[in-house]
Every structure is written in structure tokens, then in C-alpha cells.
Amino acid sequence: MKHMKDEELIAYREGVAEQRAVVAEHLAGCERCRAELERIEAVLAALDTLPVPDPGADYGRQVWKEIAPRLAEKPDRWWQLWFEPRRLAAVGGIVALIVAAFVAGRITKRGGTSDNVASKEQVRERVLVVAVGEHLGHSERMLIELSNEAPDNPKQKEVDISAEQRRAEDLLQENRLYRQTALQEGDAGLASVLDELERVLLDVAHSPGEVTPAQLEAIQKKIEARGILFKVRVVNKELQQRQEGTKPAPQNDSAKRERNKV
């Protein structure tokens, strides 16, 4: 008889088993798996006896008393969050690019009105290409630097990655904006790479400013395991080609599909 794996029994016990009925049926007829489940349950039941102190009936009031003096008069509405200094900088960058692209478009494209719709599309595309390309370049440089970080000597207990961490925080804000824009533009491939980049940036931004060599290695392994540097390079190269005009703009979806494969 094929017995249940540990994972299956734990999933069953914790209520996340995909085939609950199958496990239940097996357990009904298998003493060995029942005993195994009982051992898991005994450990979990013991853990359930760990007490949680009662903070007291007026705990909510205490919390309010502590935090009330630190609250602003009014919380920010969602649109006000766009005016945070960091976001403002990112938004400012995008606006500057849009203006630049618009002006460039006015100067270089003085063609007939029939081309207006197409050129507007191209300008928008170009803006995204330039801005995202720059963002990917910055992200790549930061990740390369982080990947190359190492303790100066074997006895060093901590490595300072605070500079990379701060850059990751800034890049994170921009990355969110570009990902949302890419999604709105229907560029799923680009949005997907930006989504993966966002996870890596989040990891770095949430790391302590000084890490032990083991923690640094774990971060570097994570970057390597996701292959994010490779993906960023591929997408960035494609964007550069688009920008230089060596590759036709994606009037069809073949380029996007190609990138999606990456």
C-alpha cells in the first residue's frame, strides 16, 4: 500500500489539502498513516497550549492613547500619496520624458494629419521605451553591484549594503509606476518582468542596511535563482533596439510574445 507523504498529512491537518476526500479515505483504512497523523497532531496540540497573555479589557483604549498624539489630523487620500517626495520625483521624470517626446514628435513629425493617430501611439510607446530602459539600466547596475558585494576579509561580520538598499527603495517606487503603465499599455511581457524585478527590489529594500555575510549570500542567491539580471538585460536590449529603430516598433504582438517567452 502506498502511504501518505508528510506533506499530504500536514496539508490535511492544516486544511489546505487539495484532495481532502482521498486523504480521508486512505486514513480510514491505513493504521500507519493514522499513527503518523496522530504524531503530527500531538505536536500541534502541544503548541496550542502555548499561552497568549491577555492584554486586558481596555487594551484597545490604551493603544489609542499611545498612537493618537502621533496621528495626523487627516489621513492622506489615495491621490495625495502621489505627492510624496519619492513618487513626485518618479512622476516628474515621466512627465519630463513625455514633454520631451512630445516636443521631439512636433519637430520631427510634420507629416499629414492621417499620421496623427499613429504618431501619438508612437510617441507614447517611445516615452515608455526610454523611461523603462533607463529604469532597467539603473536596476541592473544596482543588482550587479549587490551581486558583487563581499566582505573585505573573512573576519568581517557585517557588510554594508545600505546604499543599494536605498537605491532599491527609490527604484521600487518607479518600478510600480512603470509596471502599471505597461499593464495599461497591454504589454504583459514587460509588466511580468517588472513584476519579478519588483519582488527582488522589495527583498533588497526590506533587508537591513548591514547584513551578515550569510545574509548577503542568501540575497545574492535569490537574485541569481530568479535569473532577474538576465531577464532585465534581455528586455533592456530589446527596448534599446526599439529606441534606435533597428527593430520595427511592435505594431503586431510578435515582439511582445518573444519577450513573454523570456
Place this chain on the structure above:
Amino acid sequence: MTRMQQSVDSTQAIAESDAVAVERTLAGDRDAYRVLVERHSHSVFRLAYRMTGNRHDAEEVVQEAFLRGYQKLGQFAARANFGTWVYRIAANYAIDRLRQRQKEEARRETSKAEDRDGMENDPVNRVQDEAPTPERLTQSLELRKQMEQALAALSEAERTAFVMRHWEGCGIEEIAGVLKSSSSAAKNTVFRAVQKLRHALEPFVETKAQARAMGTES
């Protein structure tokens, strides 16, 4: 009306009145936020205590979660559940606290290790460092200590996943959201946590079968 139906109705009523309180807070009524704080503080404290393992850190997590909740209230989607949302903020902050604590402990351990150099060969110190005897472990206080140690030995992601799933009954999607991972990765983290806890605690825990054999089952 069944008890289950009453419970569903009361949860819905709380969610609806939470939504009203959120709207009033956003409109500038700061006291409306007080209602939310007083209503959800206990459950957030329970989560925070289980994640951090000590009261001081748990209280800090609760305060920070509500502070951040207030600051980010504009981002809160009106259709969402405020309790779940603030829970998520608390879990994220608790992860940060755990990371910070691990870092501080690693630093302390290194300096302790340096202090121990030269003392290692002292037989008296060796006796003091030995693991507790089985007799001592049968005592509940010792078992509690073992359990706290086993929980502390989990990575922050494992501890978060275990606390949220096992004790707080959160869904895998919700856990994945806090861990910023996929659902299958979150599920694996729960498995890993339970396996590690089992490995660490099984020698000290009596199963029902053993209790039956010894006639100590209640």
C-alpha cells in the same frame, strides 16, 4: 436563526460598520479611527504576540500597525475588510521586527562566542551547557521552553506562515500576500514550518497512543 448564521451576520455587520468608520476617518473624523483601533487591537495583538514571541515587541507591532494603517488608509479599498487589511500590515511589520531581532541576536551571539573562547575546556561549564534531562523535559515549563525555542528557530517566513495558517486560520492566498510569494510557495512554507516543529518537539510530546498505553489520557 442558527448560531452559524448569527456569526456570519455579526461579522458582516462589523465589516459594514468598519467601512463606515474608514469613510468617516478619511473625511477628517479622527475619532472614527478610534473605533477601529479599539475593535481590532486584541486580535492584532494575538497575531503579533505569536509572531514575535514577546509582549513588548507585540505591543510595538500593534501600535505601528495602526499608525501605518492610518497613514495608508487612503489606499484601503472600501470593499476590503479592514480587520484583514490591518492584520496584513501587522504581519509585515512583525516580519521586519523578527529580522531586526535576528540581526541583533546574531551580533550578540558573535560577541558571546568570543567571550566563550578559552572557557570551553572548563568541565564545570560543560556540565552547565548540557541538554536538559528527560525528567526535566516532562515538566510543562520545560516543554514550553522547548516549544518557544522551536518556534524561534523557524525562519521569519516559516513562523509567519505557521502563525497565520495554524493559529489565525488565514487563507493561503492571504499568507502568500504577506510573504510576497506564490500560493504554492506559501503552502510549502507552512509544510516546512510544521516539519521543523515536529522534528524539534516530537521527542518531548506524548501522543494519544502513548497516553493510552500509560493510562494518562484525559
